[in-house]
Amino acid sequence: MALSASQLNVGDTTTKVLVDDLSRTQIVQYAGASGDYNPVHTDEKFVTEIAGYPTVFAHGMLTMGMTGTLLTDWVGDGRLTKYGVRFVNQVWPGDTLTATAEVTEIREEDGQHLADLTITTVNQDDTPVLTGTATARLDP
């Protein structure tokens, strides 16, 4: 399943639709699993009347978690050594998110083959919601 350094090239990309029509229920599901019960993510009355947003929005970490599925599908299970992101726009119920990863470097460090990746997740308007980088261990 894992990628091999001899078969991977700089510029190789992969893309995945992470979610189509994100539901409020999935946001609730993430709140329960992660333990982050900030009501801005699940409580319509609080978020509109107190926090001043138009509706609830997803946890950044839900978008990072969903984007992580693209990475682990591609590089294999247990192969990531680094994964870091910026949350650049909010994700709302009803959004459809698509993530793309691209190989920026293939290198060797202490005898271990590694690939550096850049990652972008966009919504249905092609607006980036997450940008980031990751590093994965490769087979030779």
Added chain:
Amino acid sequence: MAVEKFAVEASHIMMFARSIGDPNPIYHDADQAAGTEPGSIIAPPTFVQAGAQFDPDYRLRPKIGEPWMGSGREATSIKPKEPGSADDQPTGMGARGLHAEQHFEYHRHLRPGDVLSATTKPGESWEKQSKRAGTLSFRETVTEYRDQNGELVITARSVGVTTEKAVEG
């Protein structure tokens, strides 16, 4: 996050993987996971964030018997302080706090049976002006997760931002 014992459990990993929409059997099927390179169920890369469940003081979880900032009969159950005081917003925490960045470094991946401890240290802080949200105050924290043998397994760097105004979009 200050956590003394974060026991990594298979059922928690399964529920977490479901919530991020990942059907990969390595997160829920021990028999199938045995035949993979890791050789057992492992946790998804962002699972460690769920260590918040084991932080007794985690402020984004309702505490038994205490008022909660979310809605019940009213839009929030926390009464506003004196008008004009520094914390006269009923929502001082949570409402204007957003997650700006999150970075993980994996020394190894987590498995059911691991028992982690976590210590968090403050990092840098800085301010930025934004047309959309007013003054942005950024605050960095670095959390080290160690396993039952005291080995460092994951280093996490988190940047939180507090916005002056709600950000719509």
